[in-house]
Amino acid sequence: MEPLLTGFEVALSLQNIFYVFIGVLLGTVVGLLPGLGPTAAVSVLLPFTFSLEPASAIILLAGIYYGSMFGGRIPAILMNLPGDSSSVVTTFDGYPLRKQGKAGAALSITAVGSFIGGTIAIIGLTFLAPLLSRWALSIGPPEMFLLALAGLMMIGLLAEQHRIAAFTAAGLGVLLAAVGTDAVTGVPRFTFGSFSLMDGISIVPLAVGLFGISELMMEAERRFAPSSVGRIGTLWPSKAEWLLTRMAIVRASIIGFVVGILPGGGGTLSSVLAYGIEKRFSAQPEKFGKGAVDGIAATETADNASANASFIPLLTLGIPPNSVLAVIAGALMLHGVAPGPRLIEDAPDVFWGVIASMYIGSIMLLVLNLPLIGLFTKILEIPPHILLGIILAVSVAGVYSVRNNWSDLLVMALAGLAGYLFKKLSVPVAPFILAFVLAPILEDEFRKSMLISHGDLSVFVSRPASAGIIVVLAAAAAYFSYASAKSARAKRERTRSLA
Numbered sequence: 001m002e003p004l005l006t007g008f009e010v011a012l013s014l015q016n017i018f019y020v021f022i023g024v025l026l027g028t029v030v031g032l033l034p035g036l037g038p039t040a041a042v043s044v045l046l047p048f049t050f051s052l053e054p055a056s057a058i059i060l061l062a063g064i065y066y067g068s069m070f071g072g073r074i075p076a077i078l079m080n081l082p083g084d085s086s087s088v089v090t091t092f093d094g095y096p097l098r099k100q101g102k103a104g105a106a107l108s109i110t111a112v113g114s115f116i117g118g119t120i121a122i123i124g125l126t127f128l129a130p131l132l133s134r135w136a137l138s139i140g141p142p143e144m145f146l147l148a149l150a151g152l153m154m155i156g157l158l159a160e161q162h163r164i165a166a167f168t169a170a171g172l173g174v175l176l177a178a179v180g181t182d183a184v185t186g187v188p189r190f191t192f193g194s195f196s197l198m199d200g201i202s203i204v205p206l207a208v209g210l211f212g213i214s215e216l217m218m219e220a221e222r223r224f225a226p227s228s229v230g231r232i233g234t235l236w237p238s239k240a241e242w243l244l245t246r247m248a249i250v251r252a253s254i255i256g257f258v259v260g261i262l263p264g265g266g267g268t269l270s271s272v273l274a275y276g277i278e279k280r281f282s283a284q285p286e287k288f289g290k291g292a293v294d295g296i297a298a299t300e301t302a303d304n305a306s307a308n309a310s311f312i313p314l315l316t317l318g319i320p321p322n323s324v325l326a327v328i329a330g331a332l333m334l335h336g337v338a339p340g341p342r343l344i345e346d347a348p349d350v351f352w353g354v355i356a357s358m359y360i361g362s363i364m365l366l367v368l369n370l371p372l373i374g375l376f377t378k379i380l381e382i383p384p385h386i387l388l389g390i391i392l393a394v395s396v397a398g399v400y401s402v403r404n405n406w407s408d409l410l411v412m413a414l415a416g417l418a419g420y421l422f423k424k425l426s427v428p429v430a431p432f433i434l435a436f437v438l439a440p441i442l443e444d445e446f447r448k449s450m451l452i453s454h455g456d457l458s459v460f461v462s463r464p465a466s467a468g469i470i471v472v473l474a475a476a477a478a479y480f481s482y483a484s485a486k487s488a489r490a491k492r493e494r495t496r497s498l499a
Helices: 002-011 014-032 037-049 054-071 073-078 085-099 103-136 141-158 163-177 203-221 239-261 267-281 293-309 311-317 323-334 348-381 384-403 406-424 430-453 464-498
Strands: none
Touching (some): 002 014, 014 054, 014 073, 014 348, 037 054, 054 103, 054 293, 054 348, 073 085, 085 203, 085 267, 085 293, 085 430, 103 293, 103 311, 103 348, 141 267, 141 430, 163 430, 203 384, 203 430, 239 267, 239 293, 239 311, 267 293, 267 430, 293 311, 311 323, 384 406
């Protein structure tokens, strides 16, 4: 506890409290703007930290990162606009809740869930970082491949009623994810000679089109009916909704923390896993995708727990698990501080100061966001035809700002048309986007595994960690198959008794 108290001395200095506040405030704004993302924000602000002390610089940049994860739920819920892949799953239930007049309740639940998940991850970072860093070293490409495979298995759980359509949509998502330059051979795939497709299709224009632009088209078809666009409802969840989400938050915190530790893990994978698992534990699984408060609590809690836990491999191993942490690792090195096993000894003020600042930043985020829920929901009082015009303008600006590429706007428009057709044909969009996000992870980790083992598939069962994951996946698949068969049998018996 003594080093942690020293960290609080660093974090509670006036200048560092200021940098924590500025970081989480900027992070929330970044989360509100679809397309900008924490990587771009941290990269842009990196030069401004050169004159700061190392601890102050990392405290500011870290605040932007976990603040943006906290703020990303707002456009996903209110406008059906996922700013990045980690907030895609939030739209599945967040936007339906908004259309049911429960925008305030959804924002409140996700704010509290994000705070709890993030705090649990910080506590784990404080007490378990050295131990978990050694464990994380045993996690390699075979284990990450199996975790991504588990994420794809969730597609079957998310679409029990329309499995053929769901798996068809997932297949299209996998096919679209293959567009671009092969990472191993450098050979273009499905680019049809287009230079714009050499880097593949970005998740931001695809997600904004599928969820945001398609919804604009649906609202235009309904002639911008105020009843479907402008309802606000209560600002706070009911007691029953709080009780419904409490265990979802606990489970998602654990899932997000574990996935966040893994090099190569992240908010997207943890959100998908938490959402699929929560659907199985939920007493009302039929509400998932239609406005389940426990579903949205699980995704946002796991996302924020994963974001905070991802500092463990960076600070203790020197391994940045994602692009944002890679920029922060670069900032550490620019300040003459090397992330890794010796960081805690060579620069304890940085190590413990950053951890202590995350406790303070999490509280600031909660205090900053809860009172503003009423202000956020005021957005829905804007006349529908004006609000939807603003959403379109924000979508275009956000998508273009990611890569300054006009072809991304074309992708967004085509994705919007595809999303509109999906909705008209009752084809679920969730399997498509999840497969698109997880397929590159699955492919990359499989090919790395084959390179490591020289093509020997036994690498997936010869390693203790991967063998353990296979056992868990097999047990889960058997349990879920048994539960589905039992549910179907009970449904047939009820149908016969009614007949």
